[in-house]
Amino acid sequence: MNKVYADAVAALEGLLFDGMTIMAGGFGQCGIPEILTGAIKDSGVRDLTVISNNCGSDGSMLKLDAAGPIRSGLGLRRLLETRQIKKMICSFAGDNKELQRQSLSGDLELEFVPQGTLAERIRCGGAGIPAFFTKTGVGTLIAEGKETREFDGETYLMERALRADLAIVKAWTGDTEGNLAFRKTTRNFNPIMATAGKVTVAEVETLVAAGGIDPDHVHTPGIYVQRIIQGGGYDKIIEQRTVRARS
Numbered sequence: 001m002n003k004v005y006a007d008a009v010a011a012l013e014g015l016l017f018d019g020m021t022i023m024a025g026g027f028g029q030c031g032i033p034e035i036l037t038g039a040i041k042d043s044g045v046r047d048l049t050v051i052s053n054n055c056g057s058d059g060s061m062l063k064l065d066a067a068g069p070i071r072s073g074l075g076l077r078r079l080l081e082t083r084q085i086k087k088m089i090c091s092f093a094g095d096n097k098e099l100q101r102q103s104l105s106g107d108l109e110l111e112f113v114p115q116g117t118l119a120e121r122i123r124c125g126g127a128g129i130p131a132f133f134t135k136t137g138v139g140t141l142i143a144e145g146k147e148t149r150e151f152d153g154e155t156y157l158m159e160r161a162l163r164a165d166l167a168i169v170k171a172w173t174g175d176t177e178g179n180l181a182f183r184k185t186t187r188n189f190n191p192i193m194a195t196a197g198k199v200t201v202a203e204v205e206t207l208v209a210a211g212g213i214d215p216d217h218v219h220t221p222g223i224y225v226q227r228i229i230q231g232g233g234y235d236k237i238i239e240q241r242t243v244r245a246r247s
Contacts, residue, residue: 003178003228004207008039011201011227015166016045019086023122023164023193024052024076029237031186032075033170035203035229040168041078047086048079051122051162053115053189054092055080055099083107089162091115114142117159119192124161126195126224131160167197170231171220174204175211178225179218187219194220203231 005011022040026032056077079085080098087109093099102108113121114136124132133156137143147158169190172183180202182190194200202220207230 003222003226004176005227005229008035008203008229009042011229012036012039012043012166015199015201016040016043017165018045019047019049020045020165021049021051021163023162023167023189023197024050025167025169025186025188025190025193026075027053027185027188029057029075031170031182031188031190033168033201033203034075034234035231036168036170036201037075037078041082041084044084046084048084049087049089050076050079050085051089051118051164051193052076053118054090054094055085055088055096057094057096080108087111089113089118091118112142117142118162119189121159121162122189122196123192125163126192129161131158133158162196164193164197165199167193167200169194169200169202169220171202171204173206173208173213174202174225174228174230175208175213175222176228177210178202178222178228179210179213180204180220180222180225181213181217182219191220194224199227200225201227201229203229205231205234 024033024037056075085108088099089111091113103110117134117136120132133149133151135154135156138148138155138157143157148155149158170186171180171190172186173181180194202225
């Protein structure tokens with residue numbers, strides 16, 4: 001089975017449809033499948049339910065090699081601007097004013113999930129566990145309409161697992177069999193999302209031959225990845241640049 005595709009358009013062919021659910025890896029501006037989200041935008045698919053930690057940012061971003069600020073429209077922010085997202089399931093809105101505007105106006109349904117709970121819901125989706133109980137969110141708006149149960153005298157909230165029609169992830173290195181290795185913070189939601197999609201498409205910064213990754217360094221086994229592309233031309237973005245004043 002050939003898992004390597006020439007580009008993002010080819011890798012997504014036959015997978016996209018209106019009303020589908022997509023999981024997208026990333027944390028802030030790190031580990032975002034930028035090329036795949038760009039291809040989804042260009043496809044024109046609509047009414048998407050998107051599951052991700054966040055939905056991009058409004059703030060001025062800085063390239064590592066830039067002399068001044070640039071505006072960033074990477075990742076899911078593109079789909080937000082074109083109104084292709086109908087529902088967003090995330091843990092952080094942050095400084096994304098466009099997400100806030102669309103949510104408050106009723107143009108977009110927003111489901112907030114505590115970050116640890118979001119990760120566990122995705123992990124359970126990939127592990128075949130339909131639901132779990134957690135203390136997080138008990139007695140808050142998060143608990144409205146959800147089942148609670150007592151264990152050892154403590155109240156716990158039931159959370160349902162999350163699955164997706166498509167998971168898109170970004171890795172540092174991948175091989176032709178779909179094995180993936182993530183670097184530092186990019187090893188955030190990407191590995192668990194790769195297990196929770198009916199189909200997983202990965203973009204990688206470096207593509208090597210099968211066996212080119214030390215088995216001890218494989219974070220996502222290729223059995224979870226159906227299609228893979230090699231990316232390139234990535235901007236190294238700093239989300240919040242905080243530096244000490246020079247003396």
